[in-house]
Amino acid sequence: MLGPTDYLLWFLTAFLEAGAVVCALRAKCFGRYFVLGVYMAAAFLLTAGRYIVFLHFGFSSDQYLYFYYYSDALLTICLYFALMGLYFQVFGEMGAKTSLRVAAMLLLAGTALVSYFIIDSSRDRMITRFVVELSQNLYFVGVVLTYLLWGAMLKLRETRTRLIQLVLALGVYFSAFAGCYALRNLHPEWQIWRYVSHLMAIWLPVAWSYTFLKIPEEARLATARLAATRSR
Amino acid sequence: MNRWLAVVVIVLLVLASAVGLRNVVNANGQTPVVMANGGGPIPPTPWSNGGGPIPPTPWSNGGGPIPPTPWSR
Numbered sequence: 001m002l003g004p005t006d007y008l009l010w011f012l013t014a015f016l017e018a019g020a021v022v023c024a025l026r027a028k029c030f031g032r033y034f035v036l037g038v039y040m041a042a043a044f045l046l047t048a049g050r051y052i053v054f055l056h057f058g059f060s061s062d063q064y065l066y067f068y069y070y071s072d073a074l075l076t077i078c079l080y081f082a083l084m085g086l087y088f089q090v091f092g093e094m095g096a097k098t099s100l101r102v103a104a105m106l107l108l109a110g111t112a113l114v115s116y117f118i119i120d121s122s123r124d125r126m127i128t129r130f131v132v133e134l135s136q137n138l139y140f141v142g143v144v145l146t147y148l149l150w151g152a153m154l155k156l157r158e159t160r161t162r163l164i165q166l167v168l169a170l171g172v173y174f175s176a177f178a179g180c181y182a183l184r185n186l187h188p189e190w191q192i193w194r195y196v197s198h199l200m201a202i203w204l205p206v207a208w209s210y211t212f213l214k215i216p217e218e219a220r221l222a223t224a225r226l227a228a229t230r231s232r
Numbered sequence: 233m234n235r236w237l238a239v240v241v242i243v244l245l246v247l248a249s250a251v252g253l254r255n256v257v258n259a260n261g262q263t264p265v266v267m268a269n270g271g272g273p274i275p276p277t278p279w280s281n282g283g284g285p286i287p288p289t290p291w292s293n294g295g296g297p298i299p300p301t302p303w304s305r
Contacts, residue, residue: 002273006273009271010271010272010273011271012271013270013271013272014271017270017271043269043270044270046269046270047270047271047272050270050271050272051271051272054272059273059275060275064275065275068272068274068275069275071269071270072269072270075269075270076269079269099235099236099239102236102239103239103242103243106239106240106243107243107246107247110243110244110247111247111250114247114251132265136254136265136266137250137251137254139266140250140251140253140254141246141247141250143250143253144246144249144250144253145246148246177266178253178257180266181254181257181258181266182257182258184266185257185258193266194273194274196266197266197274198271198273201269201270201271
């Protein structure tokens with residue numbers, strides 16, 4: 001059964017997700033980072049939805065089980081588009097928007113296809129397996145894409161501090177996910193896994209709220225500017 | 233033409249890297265399910281209930297005929 005820590009982390013996650021949307025609105029940057037805001041709003045709504053389903057049907061019910069996994073897949077797709085939104089912010093001025101759109105859709109379709117081939121042999125609960133598999137594969141696509149984006153930002157000497165913070169927060173999130181996935185594989189018996197997903201879900205809204213509130217859009221990273229000047 | 237080929241190559245590289253990374257991380261082949269979007273405790277997956285018996289699902293009601301699922305009509 002669920003303990004008080006589960007409930008506390010659950011409510012805290014919902015509160016922080018709503019807080020991130022409010023912070024983006026308050027900093028007047030919701031339009032600029034629209035996809036990120038939509039992801040946070042969707043995360044808040046689905047977290048609340050999970051709680052409602054949990055209240056009505058219970059933790060062990062099929063309803064909660066299916067609602068949880070399907071909503072997670074939906075949120076992972078939203079997160080994928082949020083990451084693509086950051087790509088647009090970095091590469092948008094280089095006139096690569098059409099290529100990025102095509103690449104994003106091709107990658108999503110390719111991930112869905114790979115997920116389908118992985119679960120193709122299992123006839124039982126195929127759609128649910130597909131949804132979970134797609135979700136897990138998209139997480140790993142997110143890991144690779146975030147590292148690629150960070151590499152590109154270093155190469156392009158990106159100086160927009162807010163954008164750098166947003167990408168780095170996402171990098172920490174995806175790296176933590178990959179690390180947890182590996183460690184859970186090695187030590188599935190550890191009880192800590194029960195709380196790890198909560199803590200990972202808390203990280204993104206906290207980091208993004210801080211970025212929206214504390215770092216102005218016009219802030220630039222001085223060290224990158226210095227490095228650029230030195231290399232001339 | 234070259235530009236679109238480059239896009240396809242990059243997409244395939246990212247996809248291969250992601251699937252490869254997942255396979256490397258998933259060394260002993262148990263494929264855990266880790267979810268980190270939104271709040272709420274993770275329920276067990278219907279197909280990985282430890283060593284115990286799998287509980288009945290809406291489409292496997294004991295020995296009776298299996299009703300059609302909504303998505304396979």
